[in-house]
Amino acid sequence: MFGWLQRRASARPIPDALWQQALARYPFLAARPDGERTRLRELASQFLAGKEFHGAQGFVITDDVAVSIAAQAVLPVLHLGLKWYDDFVGIVVHHGQVVARRTATDEAGVVHQWDDVLAGEAMDRGPVMLNWSDVQDAGATAQHGYNLVIHEFAHKIDLRDGRADGCPPLPSPAARRQWSSTMEAEYRAFRERVIVAERFGGEPQWLDAYGATAIDEFFAVACEAYFVNRARFAQEFPALLGLFDPFFGPRPR
Template identity: 35%
Template sequence: MDFAVFVAVALCGLLLAFWLGSEPLRRAWRRHGIRRAPFPAAWRDILRRRVPYFQRLPADLQLQLKRHIQVFLAEKPIIGCDGLVVTEEMRVTIAAQACLLLLGRRSDYFPNLRQILVYPGAFVVRRHVTDDIGLQQDRREVLAGESWSQGQVILSWDDTLAGAADPADGRNVVIHEFAHQLDQEKGEATGAPLLPRRADYTRWARVMGTAFALLQAQAAVGAPSLLDHYGATNPAEFFAVASETFFERAPELAREQPELFDTLRQYYCVNPLSW
C-alpha cells in the first residue's frame, strides 16, 4: 500500500474513533447550549399555573429546574395516545415534575428513557399472570401510570394534572413513575437505585427494608399510614411511593420516619423541608 494512502486510511480511522468516542463530550456540549438558551416566557406561565411547587423552590433550584426542563424536552419525545394531542402545556407540566427528581444530583436525564406516552385518562393494560396453583390468567388492570425498563413511561394526563395540582397530598404519578426509571437504570426495578458507593447499599437495605416491613404490617391490617399502602406491594413500589411522600409530605415523613427521610434526602441531594 502506498505510504500516503496508508497515512490517509490511518488518519480516517483515528478521526472515526475520536468521533465515536467523543459522544459523551458532544452530548455534554449540546446540553450546555440548551441550558444557556432563554427559558420561554410561555413555559414560565405554565409552571405558575400548573406546577404550584415551583413557586416554593428556592431561586437557585428554580433556575436549575428550568434548565433541566429545557434539556429534558429537547431529548425526550412525548407522544399522545388514544387521540390525545400533546400541547406545550402538557410537555412542560410533565417535564417539570419528572425533573424534580434530578435537582441537586449529577444525572444523565433518565438515560434509558426513549419516550413518554400520554393517555387522556386512566388506561387499561392486559397481563398474563400465574396464580398460586400454576394456572395462567389474563388480567385487566386500570392504571394511572407505568414505567418500563425497555425505555418508556406511560402516563394518564388526568392523573398527571391532579398530581401537580396538590403538591402536598403525597400522590404524584409522575414522581412515582420516574422514580421507577431511576430504579431501572441498572436493569429491573428492585427498590435499590444506583448509589454513589458500594457501602451505601448496606444502609439503604437496612433503612428501606425496615420501613417496607412496617408498611406491609400496616397494610395487612388496614391500619392508617403516611405512605400509601400500594408501596407494600414490593420493594420497587415502596421506593416509588416513598419518593412521592418525600417530595410532597416531607415534614410528616421527617417526623414519623426520620431515618427513611434522611436516606432519601441523601439520595436525592435536596431537602424539601427547606422549601
C-alpha cells in the same frame, strides 16, 4: 403540539408564560428556592430537547402538557443530573387511566389473565407512560403525597442498575447494604400498618397504600411524598429522610 415545542431543534429556554403557568399549577415547584427553580427550568428545557412525547388514543401533546411533565420529571434529578434518564426517549401520555390486559403462567402451567388498571408505567430501558388527568391534578394531590410523574421517574432511577428493588445505584457495596437495610425495615413496618388499617380497622396511612405491594413500589411512593410534601414526609418517615437527603440533595463540595 404548539409552535414553540414543535420548532425545538436543541435545548432552548422555556418561554416565561409557560414556565409561570407550570409554577402556578404546581405549588411544590414554586416553593423551591430561587436557585433551584432556575436549575429546574434549565433541566426541564434540556429534558424536552432529548425526549419524544406521544399522545395516545387521540390525546394531543401541547406545550403546556410537555412542560408540566418535564418540570416535575426533573425534580428528582435536580442534583443528580439528566444522565439518570438517558436509557429512554419516549413518553406516552393518555388522557386518563388505562386498562392493560395481563397474562402469566404459574408453576403448574396454568395461564392466568386479568385486567390491570394503570395510572402510569415505567419500563426498564423503555418508555414512560403517564395519564394527563393525574399529571394535571398534581398540585392538589401533593397534600396527600401523591405525584404520578415523580412516581414513574423514581422507578427509572431505581431501575438504573437493572433491578427493581427499591435501591438505586450507589457508590459502594457498604452504601447499598445500608440503604437496603433501612428501606427493607421501613417497607416491612409500613406494610404491617397498611394491613392493620385495611383488615382490622386501624389508623389509615397517609402514604399511598400502593407502596405496600412491593419494595420497589414503596420506594417510588416514598419519593413522591418526599418531593411534594417534605414536611409531612419528614414526620412520617424520618429514617427515609436520612437516606433521601444525601442521595437526592446537593452533592458535597
